[in-house]
Amino acid sequence: MNPYDHIKTENYWQKKWEEDFTYRTDTHSSKPTFFGLIEFPYPSGAGLHVGHVRSYTGMDVIVRKRRMEGFETLFPIGWDAFGLPAENYAIKTGIHPSITTRENINTFREQLKACGFSFDWDREVDTTDPQYYKWTQWIFLKLYENGLSYKKEMPVNWCPKDKCVLANEEVVDGKCERCGAPAEKRNKEQWMLAITKYAERLDKDLDDTTFLERIKIQQRNWIGMSSGSEIDFKINNTDLSFTVYTTRADTLFGCTYCVLAPEHNLVKQLLANGQIKNKEEVEKYIAEAIQKIDMDRSAEGKEKTGVLLEGITAINPANKKEVPIFIADYVLATYGTGAIMAVPAHDARDYEFAKKYGVEIKQVIKEIDKVDTENFELYCDDGILINSESFDGQKSEEARTKITEAVNGKLVKKSKLRDWVFARQRYWGEPIPLVYDKEGKMYPVAMSELPVTLPQVEKYEPTDNGESPLSHVTDWVSVKGKLDVAGYFHTDETGEEFRRETDTMPQWAGSSWYFMRYIDPRNDTSLGEKEMLMKWLPVTWYNGGMEHTTLHLLYSRFWYKFLFDIGLTPTSEPYMKRTSQGMILGNGGVKMSKSIGNVINPDVIVKKFGADTLRMYEMFIGPFDQAVAWDDKSVIGIRRFVDRLYTLKNKVSESENSLSIIHKTIKKVGEDIDTMAFNTAISTLMICLNEFEKEKSVPLNDFKAFLKLIAPFAPFITEELWKELGGISSIHKESWPEFNESKLIDNNVTYVLQVNGKLRGEVTLSRDTSKEDVLSAVKSLDGYLKYVGELVPKQQIFIPGKLVNIVI
């Protein structure tokens, strides 16, 4: 029998905390604030995953410590509940997604409560609740008003067999996930959000955050800011021209040809003009290029292809020489200007292409201090200009600006980011709050009309023409109303007939601002009371998965910056600090998956060992930010710790003589929690317990401090023991223990003797022993006599309190 009954204890305290509102946040408190955030879960049918537990426990430990340190903490939870699985389930079974979602949420809520997270359950938000998505729609309309949302024809993934639009995640290896038919690209008018307008700020403002460095780097790579030049090239004997983007204007004299993306508008124009002699060949190439899906086009190691535009040439603005123009799909229409100046001598891609098509290769940069230019080598770095007329001898870096100016180019910044496709042809999402009149002209729905709620439908399948299932619901799509003077739509039975937008928003919408709603979750007149938003934002610390670094994190930073620009938030960055937990892999280090059957269900662990054990185990399993493998056998080690802790109460005495070990433990555990070094925090706690067990008795105050240190990790057992020791209020509302500096220092220290750096003995001496005395003590050690003997040391290294190294 275990001495400690975790089931009884955990059930009791879970209920008790709920009744007492132990973790409720007072947003009006005058205490300093701490807003700890974790990524709210998608309530999938699979239930809570041990990965959730890892992330949430990490933040819970930090929040609990902050709470004990006197902060008013906001640690909320909610549900990111729109999304494909519920919709696909509805297609299969006809059960409304709201029903499945509600059931799943209930399961998740129970599981999370059983884990003992100190969430304020009164602040739950649910992205599918009309009272929530009312404000998602409101933000959308604000974006619309500010010209940041627009409609554009965009290629979408289309399954020709299922006849429906596929989300990117439904396209696996270029095929429809469900039926396996090859996905095609089709053009469709799509709602877009102009995130690219914020690209530079999204990059630059990372400087003001304390995100983990790897998160910043990954975001920066994704945003892909680069500084370069836009330079115009004239087409010989015409008035036409095109603009190229280059980061290497210093190599302009080495530009021996140009390339336009196959989709480039100028190509269409030239074809229409009849100026291109090999029209058929060019048209064929364009048709093929467009049909290829993204993946083919950018496949690794793929040989470059292209077609020369016969009959026209461009003029290199630097030296006025004629250069050929190609179209080639290695130039992307979506980046830069969709056209490049090719410098085969100094760009690997251009070099490969030029070799294949026999274009001139002209070196214009030489490596600094490298005299021999006889044997040409592809050389891409900065250097000194050659063959560049009056610019010869200049350094690459300076020449970039000077050459750009000389040819009337512009210095510009570009980003790899593309605007955000903000529409799905799906049912289970926030309706986009716009209407169209009979002419197809678009009007925003008035703010006062929000939310535009999802109607009940019969069928969830996307329609044959790729429209959302909402388009079936004619009595919803068709709506009567009037326009106000500002052009906003108001429903009105006596008004004219309008047609609602049937696209819905992507799942990223609700999660782009959810953390703000927690502050004032039931506010019906605004997305949050301004004073409270100003007080509680930005989020102090946000922990989540690395997989959200490039999408969710970027999207929510974008929305937040916009909301800052319209005066709703106090800062332009939503999260002061962002950290990431590593994945939990299955036994043996492979990814947990249903198909392998190695998924660990947290419920099973909670039942068998208790939530305290689960939480501590996940914190102990390895460094928080690294991937770790679950090990069934190791869980028992934590459970033993829990049992031994429970038994330790029998050793408590009234002694006033605080033990040194507790002070060391307080210091180390406190530091480790702050840096998320949870694994070493727990090993420190284990060491402390081992030390306590060696003692005849443990002073009550030491034991109490020990419980407080464990409380963030194991909230149940510590609460139970606290009560058994006579605690009246919750341990989780107690203050964090402090250590006594003087108790950290041991009176005796062990000096190590090294001879030539090798360990040859050790001696324990009083801390205040002088250098001379230490040296003489060391010289009487066997190791000294044996390895040094009568030899005269060349050098004696003395490190106070640590070691003596004798060099002979």
Add this chain to the structure above:
RNA sequence: GCCGGAGUGGCGGAAUGGUAGACGCGCACGACUCAAAAUCGUGUAUCGAAAGGUGUGGAGGUUCGAGUCCUCUCUCCGGCACCA
């Protein structure tokens, strides 16, 4: 190809340039037990009988002293990928 991260016992992993392997798992032996489990105790990098060597992916280097710093290199994991 580019950008990150990581290579340490049988395993997960510890180590401000100063005793490598803390802590935990596992294993071995012992105690308790009729017995087993649980629990408790002791031990546990490796070669060697011992003395003594050798050891943090590999090769060099700096240093009195390197898992830690520097140079080169190999392997694994994650992200991006024709971004001009």
